[in-house]
Amino acid sequence: MPDLALKTESTPASPLAAEVARRRTFAIISHPDAGKTTLTEKLLLFGGAINLAGQVKAKGERRNTRSDWMKIERDRGISVVTSVMTFEFDGRVFNLLDTPGHEDFSEDTYRTLTAVDSAVMVIDAAKGIEARTRKLFEVCRLRDIPIVTFINKMDRESRDTFDLLDEIEKTLALDTTPMTWPVGRGRDFLGTYDIATGGIRLLDGGGAKTGAAERIDIADLATRNANLNVDEIREELALATEACKPFELEAFREGHLTPVYFGSALRNFGVGDLLEGLGKFAPPPRAQESNLRKVEADEPRMTAFVFKIQANMDPNHRDRIAFARLCSGKLTRGMKAKLVRTGKPMPLSSPQFFFAQDRAIADEAFAGDVVGIPNHGTLRIGDTLTEGEDVTFVGVPSFAPEIVRRVRLTDAMKAKKLKEALQQMSEEGVVQVFRPRDGAPALVGVVGMLQLDVLKARLDAEYSLPVDFEVCEFQLARWISSDDRKKLDVFIAANGSGVADDVDGDPVFLAKNEFYLGYTRERAEGIVFSSVKDVK
Numbered sequence: 001m002p003d004l005a006l007k008t009e010s011t012p013a014s015p016l017a018a019e020v021a022r023r024r025t026f027a028i029i030s031h032p033d034a035g036k037t038t039l040t041e042k043l044l045l046f047g048g049a050i051n052l053a054g055q056v057k058a059k060g061e062r063r064n065t066r067s068d069w070m071k072i073e074r075d076r077g078i079s080v081v082t083s084v085m086t087f088e089f090d091g092r093v094f095n096l097l098d099t100p101g102h103e104d105f106s107e108d109t110y111r112t113l114t115a116v117d118s119a120v121m122v123i124d125a126a127k128g129i130e131a132r133t134r135k136l137f138e139v140c141r142l143r144d145i146p147i148v149t150f151i152n153k154m155d156r157e158s159r160d161t162f163d164l165l166d167e168i169e170k171t172l173a174l175d176t177t178p179m180t181w182p183v184g185r186g187r188d189f190l191g192t193y194d195i196a197t198g199g200i201r202l203l204d205g206g207g208a209k210t211g212a213a214e215r216i217d218i219a220d221l222a223t224r225n226a227n228l229n230v231d232e233i234r235e236e237l238a239l240a241t242e243a244c245k246p247f248e249l250e251a252f253r254e255g256h257l258t259p260v261y262f263g264s265a266l267r268n269f270g271v272g273d274l275l276e277g278l279g280k281f282a283p284p285p286r287a288q289e290s291n292l293r294k295v296e297a298d299e300p301r302m303t304a305f306v307f308k309i310q311a312n313m314d315p316n317h318r319d320r321i322a323f324a325r326l327c328s329g330k331l332t333r334g335m336k337a338k339l340v341r342t343g344k345p346m347p348l349s350s351p352q353f354f355f356a357q358d359r360a361i362a363d364e365a366f367a368g369d370v371v372g373i374p375n376h377g378t379l380r381i382g383d384t385l386t387e388g389e390d391v392t393f394v395g396v397p398s399f400a401p402e403i404v405r406r407v408r409l410t411d412a413m414k415a416k417k418l419k420e421a422l423q424q425m426s427e428e429g430v431v432q433v434f435r436p437r438d439g440a441p442a443l444v445g446v447v448g449m450l451q452l453d454v455l456k457a458r459l460d461a462e463y464s465l466p467v468d469f470e471v472c473e474f475q476l477a478r479w480i481s482s483d484d485r486k487k488l489d490v491f492i493a494a495n496g497s498g499v500a501d502d503v504d505g506d507p508v509f510l511a512k513n514e515f516y517l518g519y520t521r522e523r524a525e526g527i528v529f530s531s532v533k534d535v536k
């Protein structure tokens with residue numbers, strides 16, 4: 001196969017363009033247990049970012065330095081990693097953004113996907129497409145994020161290969177091009193056949209890392225495993241080569257087609273192929289939409305947006321880290337950026353890079369990179385940083401909560417403190433806070449239950465505020481807006497106790513249930529009810 005990447009990566013025009021062109025910023029999407037953590041470890045090993053597999057999900061001692069609210073995640077057996085892991089491989093810089101892997105969905109997961117240029121979809125070969133994979137895939141599709149597929153756990157009993165590909169095509173409406181093809185399955189899994197070169201890479205044949213597949217004659221397979229029916233395999237490989245669509249870079253980049261790799265993360269098999277594919281095909285940092293114009297990645301002036309905030313990552317520092325994705329230009333340590341929301345300068349004196357569990361001061365970073373910016377609450381999710389230009393990136397969303405609760409304070413004297421704490425937690429994106437216009441106590445909204453546990457633990461640990469959550473009369477929240485300011489005012493006046501302000505002061509309609517929401521919506525002519533809000 002010709003090196004498709006060469007066609008698209010013409011010689012960069014400047015040193016900045018060269019740095020940008022070699023970056024790949026991606027996330028892994030999968031259903032819990034499909035092997036995301038194992039694959040992450042192996043990817044990091046390739047890049048030499050860590051030298052001890054197992055660090056990513058390290059339990060026990062290593063984790064004792066973590067803050068209390070992370071303890072909840074730990075107790076629930078959730079893999080908590082830093083939000084971004086950077087490693088180099090084959091001349092490219094890979095930024096792997098972690099999507100939290102717990103049972104509950106959180107908004108962080110969605111928002112992280114606004115900061116990547118591509119995604120690896122990990123599928124358990126015995127299970128195929130599972131619910132979470134599908135949900136995350138839909139988020140990727142909304143943003144036309146190209147997907148590379150890794151079918152994992154080939155060393156175990158797996159489903160028929162054609163069947164798996166068919167399922168991807170049908171349930172996700174996504175074309176597939178297998179780049180490799182499994183030879184034998186389950187206990188008799190021998191390795192993969194490289195469709196482009198016709199070589200076979202053996203599971204136990206060394207060379208598992210990278211490089212050309214060993215060329216083994218199919219007839220020789222029988223000598224390696226007597227259980228294999230060589231004629232059947234020959235037929236299957238011929239059929240696979242013939243029947244599958246050729247890989248088309250453009251269709252992949254547009255999100256219509258996924259290249260598929262087979263392997264076993266546990267056995268570190270096929271991971272090199274995947275990484276090579278990602279380097280070759282996945283797009284370098286894409287242009288980003290702002291309120292004024294499209295910002296190209298290789299523009300010289302630095303721009304970035306904050307997609308995630310994490311507090312108290314290191315209890316010794318009690319800091320908040322804002323994770324910012326660079327959209328253009330180069331960030332240099334010590335530079336003064338402008339925080340567009342407030343118009344104020346924001347010195348970037350100690351931006352940080354993350355390598356598995358370590359962090360280091362970043363002296364420079366380029367479009368596509370993610371840096372952690374320590375701050376004491378100045379930065380919020382959705383904030384844009386620039387070198388002076390007043391552009392604001394769009395598309396870092398808030399999602400209508402699926403669970404709404406009223407916060408009950410056990411000590412009524414602390415109401416003011418609670419108000420402050422909730423304000424901070426909502427700015428950080430831990431939960432959404434809605435303040436009813438009629439003055440009733442604040443409500444919190446979350447997308448997943450875990451967010452409530454985290455809120456409770458953090459209010460207790462950081463603010464000494466023991467709270468409980470009460471089911472309240474409202475179950476749903478929708479942002480409301482109208483082209484006609486008057487109409488909105490009339491609606492708000494008529495629905496007094498069912499309208500609240502969010503953290504930015506934007507109005508939200510609270511409904512008891514779907515029926516009531518539908519009923520109100522039908523009668524509210526000229527009012528738009530929205531379940532997603534672009535953070536401005």
Ligand code: GDP
Binds near residue numbers: 036037101155264
């Ligand atoms: P995550 O929940 O997606 O992060 O999944 P993990 O990486 O924690 O893997 C879930 C389980 O599957 C663990 O017990 C892994 O050891 C196992 N596992 C992961 N990859 C493979 C694989 O390629 N083959 C086999 N047999 N087991 C695997």
